[in-house]
Amino acid sequence: MKPLFTRIAAASVALLGSLLVAGCGGGGATADTTPKFSPSAVVSFGDSLSDQGTYKVGTVAALGGGQYTVNGIGPHWLERIATLYGLAKPCPAQQGLDGLASQGFSVPVKNNAGCFAYGQGGARVTNPVGPGNKLLGGSNAVLGQLTVPVVTQMQNHLTAAGGSYKGTELVFVYAGGNDVFINLATVQATIGAGGDPTAAATAGVTAMGKAGAELAGYVKALVVGKGAKNVVVINLPDVSLTPFAKSLPAATQGLVLQMVNTFNDQLKTGLSGADVVWADAAQGVRDQIADPAKFSLTNVTTPACDLSAAKNPLGSSLVCSAANVIAGDVSHYLFADSVHPTPYGNQLLSQLVALELARKGWL
Amino acid sequence: MNIKSLLAVTLLSATGLVHAQSAGSFIVYGGAAQINPQVESGDLTAPSLAGTKVDVKKASSFVGGVTYFWTDNISIDLPIALPFKHDVVGAGAIEGVGKLGTVKSLPMTLLAQYRFGDANSAFRPFVGAGPTYGYFFKPRATATLSGITGGSPATPTTLSMKSRLGATLELGAAYNVTKDWSASLSVTKTFIKTTGSLSTGQTIETTLDPVSIKFGVGYRF
Numbered sequence: 001m002k003p004l005f006t007r008i009a010a011a012s013v014a015l016l017g018s019l020l021v022a023g024c025g026g027g028g029a030t031a032d033t034t035p036k037f038s039p040s041a042v043v044s045f046g047d048s049l050s051d052q053g054t055y056k057v058g059t060v061a062a063l064g065g066g067q068y069t070v071n072g073i074g075p076h077w078l079e080r081i082a083t084l085y086g087l088a089k090p091c092p093a094q095q096g097l098d099g100l101a102s103q104g105f106s107v108p109v110k111n112n113a114g115c116f117a118y119g120q121g122g123a124r125v126t127n128p129v130g131p132g133n134k135l136l137g138g139s140n141a142v143l144g145q146l147t148v149p150v151v152t153q154m155q156n157h158l159t160a161a162g163g164s165y166k167g168t169e170l171v172f173v174y175a176g177g178n179d180v181f182i183n184l185a186t187v188q189a190t191i192g193a194g195g196d197p198t199a200a201a202t203a204g205v206t207a208m209g210k211a212g213a214e215l216a217g218y219v220k221a222l223v224v225g226k227g228a229k230n231v232v233v234i235n236l237p238d239v240s241l242t243p244f245a246k247s248l249p250a251a252t253q254g255l256v257l258q259m260v261n262t263f264n265d266q267l268k269t270g271l272s273g274a275d276v277v278w279a280d281a282a283q284g285v286r287d288q289i290a291d292p293a294k295f296s297l298t299n300v301t302t303p304a305c306d307l308s309a310a311k312n313p314l315g316s317s318l319v320c321s322a323a324n325v326i327a328g329d330v331s332h333y334l335f336a337d338s339v340h341p342t343p344y345g346n347q348l349l350s351q352l353v354a355l356e357l358a359r360k361g362w363l
Numbered sequence: 364m365n366i367k368s369l370l371a372v373t374l375l376s377a378t379g380l381v382h383a384q385s386a387g388s389f390i391v392y393g394g395a396a397q398i399n400p401q402v403e404s405g406d407l408t409a410p411s412l413a414g415t416k417v418d419v420k421k422a423s424s425f426v427g428g429v430t431y432f433w434t435d436n437i438s439i440d441l442p443i444a445l446p447f448k449h450d451v452v453g454a455g456a457i458e459g460v461g462k463l464g465t466v467k468s469l470p471m472t473l474l475a476q477y478r479f480g481d482a483n484s485a486f487r488p489f490v491g492a493g494p495t496y497g498y499f500f501k502p503r504a505t506a507t508l509s510g511i512t513g514g515s516p517a518t519p520t521t522l523s524m525k526s527r528l529g530a531t532l533e534l535g536a537a538y539n540v541t542k543d544w545s546a547s548l549s550v551t552k553t554f555i556k557t558t559g560s561l562s563t564g565q566t567i568e569t570t571l572d573p574v575s576i577k578f579g580v581g582y583r584f
Binding site: 029030031032033034035036081084086291293294347350351354355357358359361 | 510
């Protein structure tokens, strides 16, 4: 056997060599944010919850508004998703208002080439007249929202895109809330006029089921059927948990819940067999409201915007910004106004959508 | 070298009465190892979906080390490995989202071993035990992690795993192929926990308790 010293030296050299090979470097945390799928564009259809600034014109723009949230303090859910894919902030496909010229709410409608965010505040699934449309009269005529329905939005995109999808677009469909508001108003009007409450409620729920089934049909015929391969359908959030519904009698809240569930059930049933990603926003909002702390939400009942006439001429988050929110820290409030989410609420929705995109292998 | 010829050489060496593993021997070895974490994940703290968990997948790497024979039967083993790269994937409420990131691990272990048989036995089973320092480094997050936590490419959500001390138990066997050359195979169980953290503030307690298999060829100096 060789002398001990020689053996130790030889062993040390062998060990040192392996250590050098190991070359353990620093431990800095990094990220590779390249998604698994690279969409050519984000295309979205829906209502105020997807609106990227259809009405950011005239007085609405002058007031620092334009989207249905606390404007200017954080990205919208759709913008967050586009950003994940390295795409620019989605721009509204159409802009303008058809309200009172005297108040700066009459702005000629223009279509923005290359902009595929079709969602408009007040838009319904099929009926062209939604909340804020001047044809409804009263305060609706002041703002004069365009409320182009989802079915027309989808047709408009096909016209703009030459009749079909390329198959590389990431498409979002998110609608139904305005059908709840109009159908609920119809139920209330029927009962107010002496109609049978049960029959009126049943008619309202039935109408919601029809809207859900119609939306599923449009997704299949006008989106998937026209070559779209990456389609995400977000169901209707539980409107019965919004400050709007919470201000109504318990029985009415129950009716709203029934409307939401019937709409979502029909939407889901109608989409069975279609290759679309289903994002359960209804359950998302229920989870958030059941355990706000788990989502770092500090308030799930009070609107973050000061909706008093003195501070907010429209009583809507459409013209809400940091300049007219209520006092205190509203950064982790869920609702901006009676129905729309804050930027943080938008972030939570984007996370819910991203979860499903990842599950599908698209993120 | 196939098993048959390995066995033949082993038998020859055994009959040759060599003193392959005797007191004072240094054996430097090289080989490969696979670490297979047996993860038991806690829940990610708020803000998160209730029941958000993680899984840490198995990884393989090259491993080497030195064994010093204190006596003919008691040895001290210091394995030195190249980093292992593990995938960290979503589980629980976020099951199915796939890879959230990767993290490299470098387990640093010092084992005291008892080797059965004599210094000149061809086949020597052994048991070992000792401390392990699990060093976790170079964590790299994915777009998925940013997506589900509100990050963006400009401000991505990153993850990290705290390096921790644990304990390892070992069961193995060595063949002394010749006087100087040997081959060994061992299975180790390490008891170790870590705390994962996100740049968005959430943490998650995770028990890793990996089972590792290590194969090596050694040379006696």
